[in-house]
Amino acid sequence: MRSPTSVRTAALFTVFAAAAVLAAAAPVSAATTEFPQVPSLMRNGYCGGSIRSWAETAPEYPGRAIFNVQALPIGGIGPGPYAFAPLCETVTTVAWRNTNTGAAGEYRVTVVAGIYGSLQYALFQDTGPGRIDVTIYTDMPNLPQRASFTVPDGPPAAPGQGPATPEPAAEPTDQ
Numbered sequence: 001m002r003s004p005t006s007v008r009t010a011a012l013f014t015v016f017a018a019a020a021v022l023a024a025a026a027p028v029s030a031a032t033t034e035f036p037q038v039p040s041l042m043r044n045g046y047c048g049g050s051i052r053s054w055a056e057t058a059p060e061y062p063g064r065a066i067f068n069v070q071a072l073p074i075g076g077i078g079p080g081p082y083a084f085a086p087l088c089e090t091v092t093t094v095a096w097r098n099t100n101t102g103a104a105g106e107y108r109v110t111v112v113a114g115i116y117g118s119l120q121y122a123l124f125q126d127t128g129p130g131r132i133d134v135t136i137y138t139d140m141p142n143l144p145q146r147a148s149f150t151v152p153d154g155p156p157a158a159p160g161q162g163p164a165t166p167e168p169a170a171e172p173t174d175q
Contacts, residue, residue: 030058033149035134037072040090040142042113045078047088049113053136055149062154063129067094068122071113087114091139098151100130111138129153 037050049071056066069092078086095106109121129151137144 032056035147036145038136038145040138041140042088042090044088045086047074047076047086049074057151059152065127067107070120071111071118073117074113085115095135097133098128098130101128103128
């Protein structure tokens with residue numbers, strides 16, 4: 001015997017609602033640090049706009065940060081039949097340096113933007129824990145920006161638990 005469609009639908013919605021409540025109740029310890037916007041010109045026309053960038057960190061991924069880059073809506077004149085709705089690009093670089101360890105790296109991405117901005121570009125970077133200094137700039141005329149943020153070094157200990165101690169090795173016995 002088959003159950004009516006409305007009963008199956010109601011059961012499905014109940015499961016989704018319960019999952020949403022459980023997901024909403026989960027603690028979130030991520031931190032987002034917004035960097036100053038970088039005003040920049042762009043190629044493939046006479047375009048300009050601002051590049052937005054930020055970093056996300058969390059104890060759940062220690063020693064790592066997610067670098068995000070996104071162009072805000074641009075203005076300008078481009079080639080083709082839709083000259084006042086240009087599609088332009090610039091290579092954006094987020095150069096970082098860990099001031100605690102000396103580790104350094106960069107996230108470089110070609111940002112393609114139009115009158116509605118761009119997609120969000122993101123990538124994990126193994127920065128190591130500590131204070132991270134960043135410089136954001138493009139390959140076109142721009143006003144570079146600097147910022148800093150902190151990457152955590154590990155997940156917090158559960159309440160009532162200290163650091164784990166290893167079990168002592170068993171002594172060998174002679175028989």
